[in-house]
Each structure stands twice: as structure tokens, then as C-alpha cells.
Amino acid sequence: MRAIVLLGALVVAAGCGGGSGAPPPAHAAKAPFARCSHASGGFRACTVFSAPGERTALYWYAGSHWKVVRGPLAGRAGWWRRVVPSPDHRTLLAQWSGECELQSTYLVSAADGGARPVFAGHASEAVGWTAAGLARVRLAEQVWHANMLAHRAGVYLVDPHTMAVRLERLVAASKGC
16 A cells, blocks of 8 residues: 555656646646656646647746747647757757657747747757757758758757758668658
8 A cells, every 4th residue: 555655656746747846837737648848947848638639838937837938839730748948048949749759859939939940841859959059959860852862860960040950970860650
């Protein structure tokens, strides 16, 4: 019995509010099933999984409550999976999990929620940030333009202002779904 109570306490602690000491977003507290990432620099991604579909958003902890920074991507099925703020907290590196669990990465303005895709239409994952403020994004596949290899699978440094990309290191390409 004692083990069951302890297990129940661990499950509650690991839920949407786990890890930050802050309460979960209001929509998550009332949901049949909510999943939130651990807070990273005061930001987190939360999704409510319920019929007829997901409700998902990126949040910022504003001292006493969670404030929506960005809702779902218009016209795209899926949910926000992960968010990591830049060193200056002005830009968020966010990972979207779409149809077929296809991962894609976006740079999101913390001020207005505007989202710009990194490697649009290609599988990628949010890795993190350099101390100098460049986003690290793992491109999971080769990218071809006009029968020419434009980008190899690898980890790229992305300038959040210009969206210029530079290969940091090569990695093996992932298989699709």
C-alpha cells in the first residue's frame, strides 16, 4: 500500500507542473490527459490530448501564472513537444511533432509568438543554443534542391536574425516513417 501511495505521488509530481515548482497552465489542470515539457528558462510546451484533437501552446511563466506565447501552428496537425529559450530569452527554439510524428523546428519570437520554420518541410529537431546565441538544429535528412544536395544530415548552427545556417557536424540520416 505504501509503495502505491509513493508511486501515485511521483506520478503527480512528474505531471504538467513537475520540475519548476510552478502550477500547470489552467487548461492543463482540467484536461483528461495533459503533457508538459519541463520548464526551461521559464518556458514550457503543454498539450492537452482529448477528443476531437489536441490543444497545444508554448507558455512563459509570468511570476504567478503561465502566459501563452504561441498557440498551435495554423493548418498543421500536431503539437508542441519542446521549447528552449535563447540566452537572451528573446527567441525560442521550439520543436513541433506533426503527422506521422514528423519533427520540425521553429524559431519563435518570445515577444509576439511569430514562428519561422528552420529547414521548412524537412525533418529536424531542436538541440539547444550556443553561448553566442546561435540555435542548434539537427537536420535528420538530406535536403535536395534542383537535383543538387543543399544540406546533408547534421547539426546546424542557425542565426535567429538572418536564418543563415552553417554546418557544425555531420550525423547519420534518419529513416522516415
